[in-house]
Amino acid sequence: xxxxxxxxxxxARPSYQKLCKLAQNPYSLTAPSPQGLSPERLNRFKASxxxxxxxxxxxxxxxxxxxxxxxxxxxxxxxxxxxxxxxxETLNQIxxxxxxxxxxxxxxxxxxxxxxxxNTIAEEAARLAAQEMEKLKRFLERCDQEKRWEEILxxxxxxxxxxxxxxxxxxxxxxxxxxKADFISNVDPDDAAQxxxxxxxxxxxxxxxxxxxxxxxxxTNEALVAQAFRAxxxxxxxxxxxxxxxxxxxxxxxHYLESFYIWDxxxxxxxxxxxVGGVLLGFTLGYTPFLxxxxxxxxxDRVALESTFSQNLPLLSALLGIWNCHFLGxxxxxILPYSQALSRFPAHLQQCDMESNGKGINRRGxxxxxxxxxxxxxxxxxxxxxSFYQWIHQSPLVVPVEFIGFRKSQWGKEIEVEGTSSQxxxxxxxxxxxxxxxxxxxxxxxxxxxxxxxxNSVLMAEQLTPYTLGALLAYYEAKIVFQGFYWNINSxxxxxxxxxxxxxxxxxxxxxxINLNPQDKTCFQKHPxxxxxxxxxxxxxE
Ligand code: G6Q
Numbered sequence: 001x002x003x004x005x006x007x008x009x010x011x012a013r014p015s016y017q018k019l020c021k022l023a024q025n026p027y028s029l030t031a032p033s034p035q036g037l038s039p040e041r042l043n044r045f046k047a048s049x050x051x052x053x054x055x056x057x058x059x060x061x062x063x064x065x066x067x068x069x070x071x072x073x074x075x076x077x078x079x080x081x082x083x084x085x086x087x088x089e090t091l092n093q094i095x096x097x098x099x100x101x102x103x104x105x106x107x108x109x110x111x112x113x114x115x116x117x118x119n120t121i122a123e124e125a126a127r128l129a130a131q132e133m134e135k136l137k138r139f140l141e142r143c144d145q146e147k148r149w150e151e152i153l154x155x156x157x158x159x160x161x162x163x164x165x166x167x168x169x170x171x172x173x174x175x176x177x178x179x180k181a182d183f184i185s186n187v188d189p190d191d192a193a194q195x196x197x198x199x200x201x202x203x204x205x206x207x208x209x210x211x212x213x214x215x216x217x218x219x220t221n222e223a224l225v226a227q228a229f230r231a232x233x234x235x236x237x238x239x240x241x242x243x244x245x246x247x248x249x250x251x252x253x254x255h256y257l258e259s260f261y262i263w264d265x266x267x268x269x270x271x272x273x274x275x276v277g278g279v280l281l282g283f284t285l286g287y288t289p290f291l292x293x294x295x296x297x298x299x300x301d302r303v304a305l306e307s308t309f310s311q312n313l314p315l316l317s318a319l320l321g322i323w324n325c326h327f328l329g330x331x332x333x334x335i336l337p338y339s340q341a342l343s344r345f346p347a348h349l350q351q352c353d354m355e356s357n358g359k360g361i362n363r364r365g366x367x368x369x370x371x372x373x374x375x376x377x378x379x380x381x382x383x384x385x386x387s388f389y390q391w392i393h394q395s396p397l398v399v400p401v402e403f404i405g406f407r408k409s410q411w412g413k414e415i416e417v418e419g420t421s422s423q424x425x426x427x428x429x430x431x432x433x434x435x436x437x438x439x440x441x442x443x444x445x446x447x448x449x450x451x452x453x454x455x456n457s458v459l460m461a462e463q464l465t466p467y468t469l470g471a472l473l474a475y476y477e478a479k480i481v482f483q484g485f486y487w488n489i490n491s492x493x494x495x496x497x498x499x500x501x502x503x504x505x506x507x508x509x510x511x512x513x514i515n516l517n518p519q520d521k522t523c524f525q526k527h528p529x530x531x532x533x534x535x536x537x538x539x540x541x542e
Contacts, residue, residue, distance in 0.1 A: 002077065002084050004095055004363035010488055011370065015071040022068060023327035026060040029438040030452040037439050047310050049303045050296075050471050054313050056457040058438035059320050060328065069319040070309045072486070078315060081485040082304055082478065088121035092267070092492035097365045104492050105263075106270035106477065110298035110470070112291075125265060132260055132275050133291075136282050139258055143283065149205040152181045152283050153195070155225060156209030156276070157217045158351065159268020160243075161185040163473075164209070164277040166348035167293070170341045170469050171285055173410035179284045184225065187217040196228050206240045207279050211262055211271065213248030216504075243275045267492050269352045270477060273297050273470070289466040296470025304478035314478035317402070317457070321479070322486055324400040324455050325374045334392065335378035337404040338430040341464055345404075346378030349476050356491035357484045372487040374400075382429045393437065393450055401437060401456035404472070405430045408463040434458050506530050514540055 010016070029037055037057065045057035045066075061069075073079070085091050085104050092102040108125035115130040116123040143149055154164060165183050182199065184192045206225055210218045226236040242259045244250035253259045260275035271277070273294055281290045306312040324330045335346045357373035379387065381403070392399050405427055414422040433456075440452020459475075461468050484491030507530045510523040524531040534540045 002081050002089060002091070005488055006364055007362060007366050007369045010362070013072065013075045015068050015075050018068050019065070019072060019323070019327050022065050023323075023329075026328060027062045027065070028453060029058065029060060029455075030440050037435070047313055047316055049306070049311050049313050050299055051461055051468070052313055052471065052475070053460045054316060054457060055434075055460065056316070056320055058434050059323070059455045059457055060453060061320070061323060065323065069323060072322075073309065073315060073319060076486050076488075078318070078482050078485050079305060079307060079312070082482065085481065086122060086301065086305070088125070088265075092265075092490060093363070094361070094490055094493075095364050099490065100264075100493050102492070103265040104267065104270075104481075105265040106267065106273065107298075107301045107474075109266065109273045110294040110301065110474075113295060113298055121265075125263065128261075128263065129274070132278070135258075135260065136275065136278055136290075137287050139279075140282050140287050143205075148203065149283070150178045150180070150203040151199060151205070152179070152280060153199065153204055153206045153225065154181060154183045154209060154280050155185075155206060155218055155221045156183075156243075157185040157215060158355075159271050160209040160211065160215075160218070160276055162344070162348040162351050163269065163272030164280045166342070166344040167272055167277055167469060167473070168280055168284060169344050170339075170464060171281070171289070171293075171466060172341065173464075174289055174466060175284045176286055181280055181284050184221050185217065187220050189224070192221055192224050192228075196225065201229055201232050201234055201239070204239060205257075205283065206236070207243055208240060208250060208256075209243040209276050210250055211245050211248070211266070211268055211276075213242075213244045213250030216501075241279060243279060267356075269355055270492075272348075272473060285466065292466040293470035293473075296467035296472075297474035298470075300471040300474035300478065304474070304482075313459075314475045315482055317459075317475070318479045318482035318486070320455075320457060321374070321400075321483060326371065326487075328455070329371075330374070330398050330400050330455070331371070332375040332377065332397075332399045334399050334401045335376060335404070336381050336384055336401055336433075337378070338381040338426050339404065339406055339410075339464055340380055341410055342404065343380050346376070346380075349378070349480075350376045352476065353480050353483075355494050355497075356480050357487060357489060358496065359487075359489040359491075362488045363490050368487075368489070370487075372489060373483060381433065382426065385429065385433065389433070392454065398454055401434075401454070403430055403434055403456060403458040405458060405460050406462065406464050406468075407460065410464055430458065503530060507534065510534060510540070 042057040046053055046055045086107045088103040088105060090101055091104050093099045103121055105122055105125045108122050109129045111126040112130050115126045161183060168181050182195045184195050208222050229236045237255055240256050242250045242256045246261055260279055262271060262274045262276060266274050278290060304314045335349055337345055353376045361367055409423045437454035437456050438452060440450040443449040481491055506527040510527060510531055513520055513523045
């Protein structure tokens with residue numbers, strides 16, 4: 001059973017103390033040769049697993065920092081905690097306080113090769129996931145035979161949208177002919193209006209994805225989409241599928257063509273490899289590519305349990321992130337994939353990381369006395385180079401970077417211009433940026449000088465395939481939970497979204513009352529602050 005330390009014990013760890021000292025004089029990447037950057041260094045600081053290579057010679061670390069980070073991982077029991085998570089220990093909780101008190105079992109969703117036979121909660125979870133996969137397979141066979149559907153529309157938000165959408169966009173090179181997807185997430189009616197006006201609803205399958213079955217945006221958009229179907233003389237029940245938790249308001253199989261299930265131990269932002277992503281990806285890619293994605297994720301989950309530190313890529317990446325954020329004090333992280341297909345991947349990671357680790361208390365309920373988790377943001381390269389890279393090169397604020405690149409393009413359709421291919425131009429830019437950020441440049445003209453020493457790493461793989469994408473997703477999921485374990489926070493709840501939701505409900509109460517009777521102003525006394533804002537914003541009259 002994992003022990004959650006208090007703040008005092010956290011700060012007393014010998015390796016923590018040592019890293020604080022080492023951070024006062026971190027390795028300088030801009031130092032003159034033979035210090036600074038060298039070919040030997042770039043070759044020394046790299047690690048590989050599952051066809052991925054992590055290049056981290058451009059981080060501000062040396063052998064001693066690396067050794068001490070490894071000691072920190074041991075002292076913080078990061079791999080044991082990951083194992084405990086995989087085995088179903090109740091890690092989603094705050095000791096002695098009202099909290100979700102659940103296991104965290106997204107890794108069980110892909111423990112299917114083959115599914116285990118025992119009776120632990122994790123083994124049972126893998127079997128339930130396998131059953132849903134079987135159900136998906138039958139459903140997809142039916143779709144193939146009946147040929148009724150050509151389009152799919154996913155209605156969901158947050159964890160029920162960002163991951164599936166990012167994965168779908170990442171694998172468009174592999175979609176089946178005549179299978180395309182659209183998404184409606186925002187309660188902004190313009191989101192739905194814009195999507196619906198271009199769809200042939202008669203050939204459209206709609207997946208309503210909501211674990212709770214009770215999310216304002218998704219409930220509203222389900223009604224809006226159903227209305228559009230009826231307006232075209234189509235019966236929603238013949239087109240709509242539900243993905244939800246048993247017993248939720250959405251769990252009503254008579255109202256849907258098919259119902260798929262997830263469970264309370266699958267957090268929304270960790271649910272892409274459940275039916276939350278499965279129905280969409282199975283429909284657009286086919287069952288086998290989706291299974292390949294799960295295989296990649298499962299293989300990376302196993303890498304995360306690897307005790308040989310230099311081969312455990314997610315752990316290594318988590319520790320480098322901890323070094324940058326916690327010890328060197330850089331409060332933000334840019335994730336910059338050099339792959340157009342990963343256009344929404346940074347947005348998914350932003351949610352997965354910031355909703356998981358953007359916490360202010362530890363797992364004992366004590367207010368953190370140390371800073372945790374960075375701000376995550378990102379954009380694809382090379383587009384970003386023509387936008388905010390100016391800032392990351394020369395701003396006095398330093399932002400560490402994680403680059404992602406692939407040796408081969410997905411489509412293999414390109415052109416050679418001036419002696420190099422498009423893919424070579426893409427990768428030349430990736431490596432140039434990594435080096436430029438690290439080594440900087442001195443110049444007489446201050447406007448031409450680059451401070452350098454901007455930590456970054458490059459994660460390379462051969463090609464973005466379903467398998468690679470599954471592994472990449474699991475790599476980041478594991479990195480995020482390792483960091484949460486280190487910071488001793490509960491990475492699996494999201495209480496910080498509740499207050500805004502409650503206040504929005506007050507405002508909706510006001511709107512409802514005014515819609516019923518514009519003369520009735522009693523609600524203004526009940527919620528004076530929100531009513532004042534509505535008046536000031538010109539939404540209701542005094
Ligand atoms: C993710 C969060 C959150 C959630 C959405 C949608 O971890 O829990 O983003 O996914 O709020 O929730 P439902 O799936 O319940 O509609």
